[in-house]
Amino acid sequence: MHTDVIFIGGRSGVGKSSVAAEASHLLGLADVQHAVIEGDNLDQAHPPPWRSGIPLAERNLAAMWANYREAGYSRLIFTNTVSGAPCEARDRDGARGARDPKRRGRSALGRGGSGCRTGRDGLASGGRDRA
Numbered sequence: 001m002h003t004d005v006i007f008i009g010g011r012s013g014v015g016k017s018s019v020a021a022e023a024s025h026l027l028g029l030a031d032v033q034h035a036v037i038e039g040d041n042l043d044q045a046h047p048p049p050w051r052s053g054i055p056l057a058e059r060n061l062a063a064m065w066a067n068y069r070e071a072g073y074s075r076l077i078f079t080n081t082v083s084g085a086p087c088e089a090r091d092r093d094g095a096r097g098a099r100d101p102k103r104r105g106r107s108a109l110g111r112g113g114s115g116c117r118t119g120r121d122g123l124a125s126g127g128r129d130r131a
Contacts, residue, residue, distance in 0.1 A: 039080030
């Protein structure tokens with residue numbers, strides 16, 4: 001199944017959630033089926049799991065997207081806090097993690113700097129400063 005993703009990234013407080021809410025509202029008015037995932041909340045825990053090498057954000061994102069896909073969703077609005085160099089878009093296979101370059105029409109954030117990480121699921125998360 002083809003996946004369409006709108007990525008909304010930026011520093012804290014710039015209005016990513018507001019833009020996502022408005023985009024979701026507009027898509028809803030047009031009766032376009034879609035999901036919204038806020039990446040900042042995928043690994044909020046103490047102590048931070050990523051400090052122990054646990055890719056909890058990626059796992060949670062893969063699990064959430066798999067559930068949406070099972071329910072028939074193929075469109076996603078994904079927000080995440082990004083710091084450092086901007087992320088670049090790459091072809092990936094949604095939440096299935098295939099790295100086959102022959103697969104087309106799938107988008108995900110690629111590793112573009114300290115603020116972006118891409119999990120095996122092909123979608124990015126965990127873009128906050130991790131000092």
